Amino acid sequence: MDSLKTAEALWNRIQARDWTGVGELLAGDVVVEWPISGERIVGRENYVRVNAEYPQGWTIKVLRILVDGDEVVSEVEVPHETLGIFRVAAFWTVNEGRIVRGREYWTELGSEPAPEWRAAYVERM
Template identity: 65%
Template sequence: MEPSETVRLLWDRMRARDWAGVGALLADDVIVDWPVSGERIRGRENYVRVNAEYPEGWSIEVLRVVASGHDVVSEVEVPHDTMGTHRVASFWTVRDGLITEGREYWTELGADPSPAWRAAYVERV
């Protein structure tokens, strides 16, 4: 399986809440960093559990997946019924069909204030 297919399957299985299927795509010793919150998730079981225990009310829309060799980048939108819409840019390493490491940048849309000095150069999205 191509590395990009592995990452697409990861998001498909997360959307389906197929936690065993998510785990099957991860190396046992996978490491995933969340730099925005300053956290590191070490190991397949921890990554699966942190996602499985996220409060319900969410869905997933994959916006894009781009791959180069073993490196795969995905951009995903995660709307939640009560917590707003989040966006994640994820950088994955996939070897032999398994995700071995990742770095995910999660943010809530519109969470960062736009400084007044940029107003003349930008438009709100």
């Protein structure tokens, strides 16, 4: 499976709650970092469990996936019924159809207030 198909399959399987299938796309020793919260997930089982244990009520909406060889970037919206709308920018390294390394930047839309000094230069979304 090429890098694009691996990333597409990952998000599709997460949406389907196919946790066995998610694990099949990960190297056993995968390392995924979450810099925003300062966490590192080491190993296939830990990554699968973190995602499987997240409170239900969410949906995956892939906005775009960009690929350069074994490097994949995806932007995904994750609306949650009660917790709000989240976005993730995920950076993956894929080797022989498996994700070996990743870095995900998760944020909640509108969670960071815009500083006043920028008001003259920006438009609110």
